[in-house]
Amino acid sequence: MNFEHSDKVKEYQSRLQSFMDEHIYPVESEVAKFHHDKKNEWQLWPNFEELKLKAQKAGLWNLFLPATYQKFSPGLTNLEYAPLAEMMGRVLWSSEIFNCSAPDTGNMEVLARYGNAEQQNKWLLPLLKGKIRSSFLMTEPQVASSDATNIETSIIKDGNEYIINGHKVWSSGALNPNCEIAIVMGKTDPTAPRHIQQSMILVPINTPGLTIQRPLTVFGYNDSPEGHGEITLVNVRVPEENIILGEGRGFEIAQGRLGPGRIHHCMRLIGMAQRSLELMAYRANNRVAFGKTFKDFSSIRQEIAISQCEIDQARLLCLSAADKMDKKGNKEAKDLIGMIKIVAPNMALRVIDRAMQIHGGMGLSQDFPMAHYFAAARMLRLADGPDEVHLYQLGKSIIHKYSN
């Protein structure tokens, strides 16, 4: 075990830190103000594309993409990417500046791994260049979607086309003005064995019959400009070549998609928690009540100390999961990925909550990042699978290990 980052990572950390200091933090409150204004709903902050171009020129682009796709990225391992994703996580919208944001990262990995040459040319290339955005449509309101075998959307062959009918919720990214493509999960054969009923298919977002009914909010945040759409698909027709990998391969693809995606969210959550902790410490140094500076209250010292303990525990677990993914593959690392997926959002929620409390009333306002962090961390106890499902699977795996 080596607890030091490599020189390569340190160099990336320093370049990313400089970029964040020069281009992201100075505009953070301006961007937040822009998105809080109702009249700017579903619009990009005007200088967004310019910042993306700068990041691309600085070589801070597609950092999440594994070494197998070096043509489009610096080819970092998961372990190398983790501390960089943590830095991006400190500002909720910043990962898109580096083309490292969900759900595009997961969708790009699907297309890179499982897409054919034509699908890659048409959709992966513009995604890798940051020209378009994407959405992932799995969850449905009428069924418990944490069990993906319940998904009911039908994908039926009709000549050289597929016809799609279904109802989706929480389609993150679908409202982004640059969103052009959705990966839709549904059933091509409801009579097949449970795990080969599902398929994934590419559906351009402007296909007739696909309607974004409304944006859903998370604790009142609409997360503009990405948004989370409720979408209906009524007799949506796409060419047969839009199926990814082939009929019945949906589960197989979902397994490949979720490993890296889940851990990226965890890395960013650690960034949110770390920044909350730093804000807590600044506040403790500068605020006075009952004749004492906050830093001298024992309870506040304890809150800060326990927060650092919890952040470092989660960070090490996250790095350990990333390392195992690099060395043994996503499948072998599934228990560690499950562990960090359970640990990171809950840890972040506790730390962010303490930070809000120490900041008093203003801690809940738009003047500090904690309120929005809290909403983001809370949703990650559900998105990519609820805690209970990960605990259920992890428990099963551990019990199985000691079965004889």
Ligand SMILES: Cc1cc2nc3c(=O)[nH]c(=O)nc-3n(C[C@H](O)[C@H](O)[C@H](O)COP(=O)(O)OP(=O)(O)OC[C@H]3O[C@@H](n4cnc5c(N)ncnc54)[C@H](O)[C@@H]3O)c2cc1C
């Ligand atoms: C902000 C946000 C963004 C999202 N983005 C996307 C997206 O881009 N694309 C997409 O397809 N989906 C997305 N989701 C949906 C998310 O993945 C689902 O909400 C999640 O998988 C749970 O499915 P469900 O809502 O149908 O809950 P259900 O499956 O109905 O589960 C509800 C609850 O039942 C309990 N439960 C379920 N299984 C077990 C078990 N085995 N043991 C014990 N208790 C259990 C848990 O408490 C669970 O929370 C997003 C969700 C949110 C909130």
